[in-house]
Amino acid sequence: DAKTTQPPSMDCAEGRAANLPCNHSTISGNEYVYWYRQIHSQGPQYIIHGLKNNETNEMASLIITEDRKSSTLILPHATLRDTAVYYCIVRVAHGSGNTGKLIFGQGTTLQVKP
Amino acid sequence: KAGVTQTPRYLIKTRGQQVTLSCSPISGHRSVSWYQQTPGQGLQFLFEYFSETQRNKGNFPGRFSGRQFSNSRSEMNVSTLELGDSALYLCASKEQGIYNEQFFGPGTRLTVL
Numbered sequence: 001d002a003k004t005t006q007p008p009s010m011d012c013a014e015g016r017a018a019n020l021p022c023n024h025s026t027i028s029g030n031e032y033v034y035w036y037r038q039i040h041s042q043g044p045q046y047i048i049h050g051l052k053n054n055e056t057n058e059m060a061s062l063i064i065t066e067d068r069k070s071s072t073l074i075l076p077h078a079t080l081r082d083t084a085v086y087y088c089i090v091r092v093a094h095g096s097g098n099t100g101k102l103i104f105g106q107g108t109t110l111q112v113k114p
Numbered sequence: 115k116a117g118v119t120q121t122p123r124y125l126i127k128t129r130g131q132q133v134t135l136s137c138s139p140i141s142g143h144r145s146v147s148w149y150q151q152t153p154g155q156g157l158q159f160l161f162e163y164f165s166e167t168q169r170n171k172g173n174f175p176g177r178f179s180g181r182q183f184s185n186s187r188s189e190m191n192v193s194t195l196e197l198g199d200s201a202l203y204l205c206a207s208k209e210q211g212i213y214n215e216q217f218f219g220p221g222t223r224l225t226v227l
Contacts, residue, residue: 042221043204099164099170102216103159
């Protein structure tokens, strides 16, 4: 699985959009970008994933650059409950890669401030 | 559906002892994975079981083992506990199928004294 690079920490004002970047310059054509978050002392929670098109769900939006070497997770209106560690993971999602194995980096600690 | 459950939630053991942790996946999920989380090493993959067979294994010593039962429930065992085994142990389950995300349990906090 390709390696990802994320800033160690970020702050965001409550009610504003939080934009969390992730660099994955060695991503392969069959690898997807996944985002999970972990609120303090809880298990990680799936947020969103994508291959090359931008994706949106009820939690967030995922913007992947055209060359797929980086992506941005957007929380459109951050709340205090979004304070968490956000992990960007790149992995093959089908075939032999369709397993439960996830390689977590250090993630980005997002602090949402009132 | 009920979420992933893990028991016990907290555990204190002493060096040299062994411990067994239990995980009940979401109904219908046949893949169960285990992770160890420590402040120094972060979240690390231990192993994955699918249909009672170990499908993947992380880079951990043989003291760490696991198994899965026919109802998909899983246990992991750590023998000859060391201080460094103190960690949050997380279990996750997923449906077999492409793109499916993992659902994590709340974890078991193991403290080794």
